[in-house]
Amino acid sequence: MTTHVLIVGLGLIGGSLALAIQKNPEVNVIGFDADSHTVRKAKKLGVIDDMAFNLEESAALADVIIFATPVNATIQLMNEVQNWQLKKGVILSDTGSTKKMIMEKAKSLKEIGLTFIGGHPMAGSHKSGIEAAKAHLFENAYYIITPVEHEDEIQIRTLEAILQPTKGKILRINAREHDHMTAVVSHFPHLVAASLVHQLSSENEEYPFTRQLAAGGFRDITRIASSNPIMWRDITIQNRLELVKQLDNWQSEMDTVKTMLMEAKSENIEHYFTRAKFVRDELPITSQGAMYSVFDLHIDVPDYPGVISEVTGLLAKHLISITNLRIVETREDVFGILVISFQTTEDRERAAISIQQETTYETYIS
Numbered sequence: 001m002t003t004h005v006l007i008v009g010l011g012l013i014g015g016s017l018a019l020a021i022q023k024n025p026e027v028n029v030i031g032f033d034a035d036s037h038t039v040r041k042a043k044k045l046g047v048i049d050d051m052a053f054n055l056e057e058s059a060a061l062a063d064v065i066i067f068a069t070p071v072n073a074t075i076q077l078m079n080e081v082q083n084w085q086l087k088k089g090v091i092l093s094d095t096g097s098t099k100k101m102i103m104e105k106a107k108s109l110k111e112i113g114l115t116f117i118g119g120h121p122m123a124g125s126h127k128s129g130i131e132a133a134k135a136h137l138f139e140n141a142y143y144i145i146t147p148v149e150h151e152d153e154i155q156i157r158t159l160e161a162i163l164q165p166t167k168g169k170i171l172r173i174n175a176r177e178h179d180h181m182t183a184v185v186s187h188f189p190h191l192v193a194a195s196l197v198h199q200l201s202s203e204n205e206e207y208p209f210t211r212q213l214a215a216g217g218f219r220d221i222t223r224i225a226s227s228n229p230i231m232w233r234d235i236t237i238q239n240r241l242e243l244v245k246q247l248d249n250w251q252s253e254m255d256t257v258k259t260m261l262m263e264a265k266s267e268n269i270e271h272y273f274t275r276a277k278f279v280r281d282e283l284p285i286t287s288q289g290a291m292y293s294v295f296d297l298h299i300d301v302p303d304y305p306g307v308i309s310e311v312t313g314l315l316a317k318h319l320i321s322i323t324n325l326r327i328v329e330t331r332e333d334v335f336g337i338l339v340i341s342f343q344t345t346e347d348r349e350r351a352a353i354s355i356q357q358e359t360t361y362e363t364y365i366s
């Protein structure tokens, strides 16, 4: 029997989810987006099976509806859904980065007999839109679900089965704990990244050359500042209370750092960095999740015309696909560092072996 899954919001996450769950031949994916061009593009790219242009009419035919919209739009849609005619037993879910406000709303849907099981795949990117969607985006990442208390186990299992082809690690967490933990590892770091970029921007007025010096470190720590501002506006508004707590902690940490610097005791400073290195190095890096760069391969290449096509040609010859390619301009002398991203660790390993066997370039994983 075919299960009809309606995905509302066909951006990076909705599109990636559609591509993954479409792998199940018993699932029919219908896609809706506020932007009708996106719906057509999703169909053309093979991201969805069927297009929806009237949300309420398509919702009436769905067994599962997943909102993959910015979180304030999701709350709005959850208000609207109360007036729709839906199939009996329909399961509603979402992909939002915040869960507390959404799950409060879910409780009011429960009171009128609607099942809403919150969801949040803990993987993503600073890129947005359907073009950035990838079927394997959630592979090995935690896929958090937040059912309301006493939710029907069969409904939860049904949703978990639909999400199975994402190959995410499905984990149940309550919404309050979810919002606390994601504030620490995702939402607050985002504010820090944005504020560092603002700091550079004002510094740049007096010293315009500063931005030219922004090398690997600054780029790595601020990558996420290039994400979709609307998505982050909504996340930070919904999780503002947790963020204010994180900000208080951060300010007191910065006071400690300031004192440490003023005292200039080398052993204290060294200990501070050693401790941070230890904790950072212990982070799990085998899964995707927040560790976006885990499938990057760094290649030391000499600076001569055609060197990039030489390397990409070599990978093409071995049928290894790449997802991204960039030059890290940290050294302007003889060498540049070519960074190539792969879909899987296996692809990266095969690439490293081929490059080592067929060129003299050194490769390493940062």
Ligand SMILES: NC(=O)c1ccc[n+]([C@@H]2O[C@H](COP(=O)([O-])OP(=O)(O)OC[C@H]3O[C@@H](n4cnc5c(N)ncnc54)[C@H](O)[C@@H]3O)[C@@H](O)[C@H]2O)c1
Residues within 6 Å of the ligand: 008, 009, 010, 011, 012, 013, 014, 032, 033, 034, 035, 038, 068, 069, 070, 071, 073, 077, 095, 096, 097, 098, 120, 121, 122, 123, 124, 125, 126, 127, 128, 129, 130, 228, 231, 235
């Ligand atoms: N980007 C990430 O890294 C990431 C990771 C996990 C979860 N999320 C969450 O997933 C959701 C989607 O994020 P994304 O990165 O795919 O965003 P996106 O900007 O790539 O896509 C959002 C899509 O939703 C559409 N949309 C907006 N309002 C709508 C509405 N009212 N009705 C129908 N469509 C509407 C937009 O047109 C767009 O196509 C957000 O809630 C976000 O917090 C994002």
Ligand SMILES: O=C(O)C(=O)C[C@]1(C(=O)O)C=C[C@@H](O)C=C1
Residues within 6 Å of the ligand: 096, 097, 121, 122, 123, 124, 125, 126, 127, 185, 186, 187, 224, 227, 289, 290, 292
């Ligand atoms: O890798 C990134 O660019 C992300 O910002 C992904 C990220 C994260 O903070 O880890 C962002 C928001 C999501 O809710 C989940 C994942």
